[in-house]
Amino acid sequence: MIEIKYFGAVAEKTKCEFEKLSFSEELSLQKLLQDLNEKYQFESLSFSVAVNQKIVSKAADYNLQTSDIVALLPPFAGG
Amino acid sequence: MSASNRYNRQMILPEIGEDGQYKLSKAKVLVIGAGGLGAAILPYLAAAGVGEIGIVDDDVIEISNLHRQVIYKSSAVGKSKVEEVKLMISELNPLVKVNAFAEKLSGKNAISLFEKYDIIVDATDNISIKYLINDACLVTNKPMVYGSIFRFQGQVSVFNYQNGPTYRCLYPDENNNALNCEDAGVIGISVGIIGMFQANEVLKMILGIGEVLSGKILVYNILNNEQQKYDFDKSNFQLISRESFEEKYNKSEVEEIKFESILDEINNDSVLFLDVRNAHELPKISLKNQIQITLLYLENEIEKLDKNQKIYVFCQSGIRSKIGAELLQKHQFKKIKSIAGGVLAMKDILKEEIKI
Numbered sequence: 001m002i003e004i005k006y007f008g009a010v011a012e013k014t015k016c017e018f019e020k021l022s023f024s025e026e027l028s029l030q031k032l033l034q035d036l037n038e039k040y041q042f043e044s045l046s047f048s049v050a051v052n053q054k055i056v057s058k059a060a061d062y063n064l065q066t067s068d069i070v071a072l073l074p075p076f077a078g079g
Numbered sequence: 080m081s082a083s084n085r086y087n088r089q090m091i092l093p094e095i096g097e098d099g100q101y102k103l104s105k106a107k108v109l110v111i112g113a114g115g116l117g118a119a120i121l122p123y124l125a126a127a128g129v130g131e132i133g134i135v136d137d138d139v140i141e142i143s144n145l146h147r148q149v150i151y152k153s154s155a156v157g158k159s160k161v162e163e164v165k166l167m168i169s170e171l172n173p174l175v176k177v178n179a180f181a182e183k184l185s186g187k188n189a190i191s192l193f194e195k196y197d198i199i200v201d202a203t204d205n206i207s208i209k210y211l212i213n214d215a216c217l218v219t220n221k222p223m224v225y226g227s228i229f230r231f232q233g234q235v236s237v238f239n240y241q242n243g244p245t246y247r248c249l250y251p252d253e254n255n256n257a258l259n260c261e262d263a264g265v266i267g268i269s270v271g272i273i274g275m276f277q278a279n280e281v282l283k284m285i286l287g288i289g290e291v292l293s294g295k296i297l298v299y300n301i302l303n304n305e306q307q308k309y310d311f312d313k314s315n316f317q318l319i320s321r322e323s324f325e326e327k328y329n330k331s332e333v334e335e336i337k338f339e340s341i342l343d344e345i346n347n348d349s350v351l352f353l354d355v356r357n358a359h360e361l362p363k364i365s366l367k368n369q370i371q372i373t374l375l376y377l378e379n380e381i382e383k384l385d386k387n388q389k390i391y392v393f394c395q396s397g398i399r400s401k402i403g404a405e406l407l408q409k410h411q412f413k414k415i416k417s418i419a420g421g422v423l424a425m426k427d428i429l430k431e432e433i434k435i
Contacts, residue, residue, distance in 0.1 A: 005307075007298060008229035017300075044357055044375040046255030048311075055249065055296075055311035073298065073309065075250045078228035078265050079116040079204035 002027075002064050004036070005071040010047050013040045029062040032070065047074040082174060086128050094288045100128060104174075106285040109133040109196035111184050111212060113160040115147040115265065116202035116226050119274025120281070122150060125168040125175045127282060132168065133178040133196055136160045147267035184208060186328025189215035190321075198281055200224045202274065205398055210253055211328065213238060213246035218324050222284060222293075226277040230263055231302045233273035237280050240293040244313040249296060251314070254374060254402060262396060269301050333404040335419040339428055341391060353384070353392045355403040360395060362426055374399045377406055386412050393418040393425065 005018045014036075021032075029051065036042070048055050050071040051062065064070070083090065083100075090100050106129050110117050113136040124132055138160050140151045148160075155163050161179035168177045182188060184203075189211060193199055199221045201212045209225065216223040222240040227233065238245045247253075276297065283289045298307045344350045345366050352366045355374040372380050374394070384390065390412065394400040397420045404417040418425065 008232055044255075044373055046250070046252045048249060050309045053307065053309050055309055071307070071309065073234075073296070074229075075206060075209075075255055076227035076229040076232065076234050077204060077206045077209075078230075078263055079112060079114055079202055079226065079270060 001066055002032075003069045004032075005069065007047075007072065008074045008076055009045055010042065010072045010074050013042060013045065023064070027064045029056070029060055029064060029070070030058070032064060033058060036072075045074060047072045049073070082128075085172070085174070089127065095286060099286045099288075102285050102287075103128045103282075104130040106198070107131040107133070107196040108198045108200060108281055108285075109135065109192060110200045110202055111135045111208070112202035112204065113138070113148075113164050114144065114202065114204055115228070115267065115270030116274040116277065117164075118148040118150045119271045120200060120202055120278045121164055121168065122171055123275065123278040124281060125172045125177075128172065128174065129281075129285070130174075131176045131178070131196075133180065133192065134161050134164050135180040135182065135184050135192065137181055137183045147265060147270050149267060149271070184211065186211065186215075186324070189328075190218055190324070193219040193221050196221065198222055198224065198284055200226075200277055200281060202226065202277070206255060207253075207398060207402065209246055214324055214327070217245060218321050222291075224277045224280050226273045228265055228269050228273055230265065231269055231300060233269055233276075233299045233301070234296055235273055235276040235280070235292060235299070236296040237284070237292045240284070240291050242313075243293040244311055248314045249311050272299065272301060333401045333408065334416045335397070335401070336391070336416045338393075338418050338420070338425045341418075342428070344391075349389060351384070351388050351390045353390050353403070355392060355394050355399050356422070360422075362422060364393075364422055364425060364429070374403050377403055378410075381407070381410055384412070386410070387414070389414040391416050391418055394421045396423050397421040 001020050001022050003018055003020050006014045011017050049058050052069055086100050089095050108124055108129050110120055113134055140155050140158055140160055142156050145151060150167050151163055159181050161181050165177045165179045168175055193215050199212060199216050201209055201223055212223055216239045223238040225236045225238055280292055283291055295308050295310055350368060352369040354371040355377060357373050358371060392400040392404045400417040400421060404415045407415045
């Protein structure tokens with residue numbers, strides 16, 4: 001079970017601030033992002049991705065572990 | 080002495096003392112933006128005794144600002160923000176020197192302004208200025224205290240602190256289209272809290288106490304009080320030299336035009352209106368010669384456009400259209416203008432036109 005946190009405009013798309021996801025086989029970060037994009041249609045929304053409180057490259061070659069927390073962080077613009 | 084009386088309660092903190100107060104009095108801080116974040120940051124920096132405060136903003140106070148920009152009085156509506164800030168600070172703490180710049184930050188003035196200060200605070204409300212501040216901070220080697228809001232959430236970080244990671248390391252994709260307060264909505268408390276976090280980072284840097292939020296972004300949600308910190312590394316994706324800064328910011332200027340001044344061209348066959356918003360964005364605008372290409376895909380679909388045609392680019396509020404117009408100019412498009420204020424400005428005018 002991994003946890004995914006959503007912020008800002010990304011959370012508006014997902015209509016939730018976090019969700020838990022179980023997976024049976026290996027799941028790469030890239031595949032997860034691809035699946036989420038298909039599910040929520042992020043389209044032109046830009047965001048950075050963190051795994052366990054650390055921003056990583058979206059193209060990172062990383063296989064998710066069951067206790068991982070992934071976060072999708074878009075830039076904010078208000079002030 | 081009146082100064083030590085004024086600051087006594089903070090000077091008795093062992094972390095500040097006489098030394099710290101002296102450091103504050105010698106510090107020079109430039110705040111970009113006198114909106115919601117600035118309204119929280121400025122009085123606290125001034126009250127604490129920061130010696131010199133510069134403030135850059137070309138806006139005048141509007142009635143719709145007052146619910147969150149709490150330093151302004153109702154009677155000041157219509158007046159210059161930076162002049163009101165100067166007045167407010169002179170009453171709050173006459174020991175502070177205030178430099179008011181009633182101008183827009185641009186590639187032309189950023190570097191010469193930043194050079195005169197120790198710390199640059201980003202209290203702006205749009206993304207393209209954040210990249211400009213970041214890049215000018217890199218050229219002048221100044222730390223940038225970033226704060227930003229989306230509805231009930233805020234982000235804070237300090238970039239380029241002692242050569243640390245920058246805004247571009249966190250958000251490399253410059254062509255994003257995050258919403259500002261006007262588009263997304265905001266309450267005063269969220270900008271107040273985030274502005275206070277920024278002021279705190281400024282004081283910590285000046286005093287050399289605590290841990291600066293460098294290489295970390297703090298995300299705060301005021302609805303559930305959840306607070307997270309995320310670490311990020313320095314990437315080599317950076318604009319460093321003065322030359323590349325000039326190349327990027329001072330080369331081709333995008334000309335902005337008011338929609339009301341081109342009304343007689345909306346039925347002209349030789350003119351194209353280019354909507355760079357996403358396909359689903361409302362309100363829909365349908366002019367006779369109009370095409371929709373989302374900003375993100377503009378470069379890929381550039382073949383659809385004629386380099387010699389007169390093209391007016393528009394988006395929701397006039398920010399993305401400038402990026403789009405710039406992109407077209409880079410591709411040798413000759414007659415490109417961006418419609419100032421975007422659809423938000425166009426829709427009212429179009430309504431009136433239809434009535435007539």
